[in-house]
Amino acid sequence: xxxxxxxxxxxxxxxxxxxxxxxxxxxxxxxxxxxxxxxxxxxxxxxxxxxxxxxxxxxxxxxxxxxxxxxxxxxxxxxxxxxxxxxxxxxxx
Amino acid sequence: xxxxxxxxxxxxxxxxxxxxxxxxxxxxxxxxxxxxxxxxxxxxxxxxxxxxxxxxxxxxxxxxxxxxxxxxxxxxxxxxxxxxxxxxxxxxxxxxxxxxxxxxxxxxxxxxxxxxxxxxxxxxxxxxxxxxxxxxxxxxxxxxxxxxxxxxxxxxxxxxxxxxxxxxxxxxxxxxxxxxxxxxxxxxxxxxxxxxxxxxxxxxxxxxxxxxxxxxxxxxxxxxxxxxxxxxxxxxxxxxxxxxxxxxxxxxxxxxxxxxxxxxxxxxxxxxxxxxxxxxxxxxxxxxxxxxxxxxxxxxxxxxxxxxxxxxxxxxxxxxxxxxxxxxxxxxxxxxxxxxxxxxxxxxxxxxxxxxxxxxxxxxxxxxxxxxxxxxxxxxxxxxxxxxxxxxxxxxxxxxxxxxxxxxxxxxxxxxxxxxxxxxxxxxxxxxxxxxxxxxxxxxxxxxxx
Numbered sequence: 001x002x003x004x005x006x007x008x009x010x011x012x013x014x015x016x017x018x019x020x021x022x023x024x025x026x027x028x029x030x031x032x033x034x035x036x037x038x039x040x041x042x043x044x045x046x047x048x049x050x051x052x053x054x055x056x057x058x059x060x061x062x063x064x065x066x067x068x069x070x071x072x073x074x075x076x077x078x079x080x081x082x083x084x085x086x087x088x089x090x091x092x093x
Numbered sequence: 094x095x096x097x098x099x100x101x102x103x104x105x106x107x108x109x110x111x112x113x114x115x116x117x118x119x120x121x122x123x124x125x126x127x128x129x130x131x132x133x134x135x136x137x138x139x140x141x142x143x144x145x146x147x148x149x150x151x152x153x154x155x156x157x158x159x160x161x162x163x164x165x166x167x168x169x170x171x172x173x174x175x176x177x178x179x180x181x182x183x184x185x186x187x188x189x190x191x192x193x194x195x196x197x198x199x200x201x202x203x204x205x206x207x208x209x210x211x212x213x214x215x216x217x218x219x220x221x222x223x224x225x226x227x228x229x230x231x232x233x234x235x236x237x238x239x240x241x242x243x244x245x246x247x248x249x250x251x252x253x254x255x256x257x258x259x260x261x262x263x264x265x266x267x268x269x270x271x272x273x274x275x276x277x278x279x280x281x282x283x284x285x286x287x288x289x290x291x292x293x294x295x296x297x298x299x300x301x302x303x304x305x306x307x308x309x310x311x312x313x314x315x316x317x318x319x320x321x322x323x324x325x326x327x328x329x330x331x332x333x334x335x336x337x338x339x340x341x342x343x344x345x346x347x348x349x350x351x352x353x354x355x356x357x358x359x360x361x362x363x364x365x366x367x368x369x370x371x372x373x374x375x376x377x378x379x380x381x382x383x384x385x386x387x388x389x390x391x392x393x394x395x396x397x398x399x400x401x402x403x404x405x406x407x408x409x410x411x412x413x414x415x416x417x418x419x420x421x422x423x424x425x426x427x428x429x430x431x432x433x434x435x436x437x438x439x440x441x442x443x444x445x446x447x448x449x450x451x452x453x454x455x456x457x458x459x460x461x462x463x464x465x466x467x468x469x470x471x472x473x474x475x476x477x478x479x480x481x482x483x484x485x486x487x488x489x490x491x492x493x494x495x496x497x498x499x500x501x502x503x504x505x506x507x508x509x510x511x512x513x514x515x516x517x518x519x520x521x522x523x524x525x526x527x528x529x530x531x532x533x534x535x536x537x538x539x540x541x542x543x
Contacts, residue, residue, distance in 0.1 A: 073155025
């Protein structure tokens with residue numbers, strides 16, 4: 001039912017969830033807001049899909065890709081910048 | 094190509110790993126940003142017939158909007174910002190999936206629909222959450238008869254449409270558009286009934302969805318980068334959702350379908366008489382002056398009044414007088430995970446003074462004064478013993494174990510759970526009414542004059 005390609009993708013998916021779970025459960029409550037804004041930025045990875053969707057021949061698909069690119073770039077740029085702004089504030093006296 | 098996505102993924106994981114401590118967190122965020130740059134650059138350089146002009150336009154528009162948001166936003170408004178970013182993330186994934194569907198060659202229709210479903214629902218749901226947090230829409234739960242039935246109907250309709258497609262009776266284009274519309278409505282329908290106090294759960298959940306949407310899109314376009322990153326974000330959101338639910342002792346199902354905050358309407362008339370003692374700031378200053386150990390408990394009221402700076406000034410003044418000041422932060426204080434911590438960090442409070450629930454609760458035993466600023470349900474002792482209370486079983490900050498509890502509130506209005514707080518009538522409780530900022534300003538003057 002599943003071709004080898006899909007199995008590969010599933011393998012990556014499942015392993016990534018385990019890694020994510022491991023890494024993120026170690027984030028202390030103090031940093032939960034930066035964690036969220038940082039992961040906002042990472043979910044902006046859809047930018048990669050958006051770039052690939054913007055083909056040279058202008059079709060509806062291209063313009064949807066452009067909209068996706070704008071959305072995802074807002075996330076990437078805004079997410080990383082605001083996370084940095086927050087993390088700069090966490091200081092120990 | 095995939096090699097670069099692997100590098101990007103490693104950067105993201107290292108970045109998240111470094112978020113485990115405030116000292117390393119900033120460099121972690123930087124490493125993750127580098128990872129993103131690698132992924133974007135690799136995609137741009139390795140693909141053929143891309144419209145680079147259009148791509149540049151997209152980057153400029155998105156980048157400026159993002160930078161504007163990131164630099165202008167107030168720390169008190171961070172929940173709104175994360176909500177809207179969740180929405181953009183979900184929206185971007187849904188748009189990529191739609192674009193893939195509408196552009197030949199033919200793609201896997203089921204994955205297109207799953208991707209569009211999650212992405213669109215995240216998009217519309219997040220904007221409702223944003224509207225509630227920003228005050229465009231009432232923060233109270235909006236419920237009407239048959240609401241859950243409608244949500245269920247929309248969801249079943251989507252499922253039915255997908256199975257019809259397998260029979261080939263309707264063309265896939267119309268099914269696609271129907272799925273988009275229904276998902277959009279479903280996102281609204283799911284978030285509208287959720288009240289302000291439950292926002293930390295909703296935001297975390299939508300955060301998770303935005304990741305899952307990216308993963309689904311990754312499956313669609315065969316892209317490891319999207320799958321890995323999306324899974325990381327999905328896992329992160331789910332972990333936070335779980336922590337928030339535990340912080341309220343409620344199940345996810347209960348948060349989504351419970352619409353807590355409505356009990357006010359049904360109201361139990363059998364409220365006990367409470368002996369409320371209202372003090373002036375002069376009296377409070379004197380109590381603080383004779384205290385040695387003080388724990389400040391911030392809540393959403395502090396954020397609304399933007400009183401984090403003045404709170405820190407009061408704490409500094411008290412510290413200068415040789416007192417020990419700590420901060421006790423409940424996991425669901427505020428409107429999103431870690432909301433209070435960011436506000437206090439902004440006001441320059443040292444992060445090692447910000448204590449979590451488990452760390453701070455033993456500290457109340459020998460605490461002279463617990464100063465509660467705009468928090469309510471998270472300090473209600475009824476959660477420990479009153480089985481009839483809607484918040485029974487919720488872990489709370491045991492402020493009542495301190496020698497004196499000073500509670501600042503604007504009025505006697507109940508908290509979000511819509512219940513009166515018995516703490517206010519305790520023998521060791523003292524109320525100071527007023528806006529947190531004004532009250533703390535007065536208090537600071539009084540303390541300095543003592």
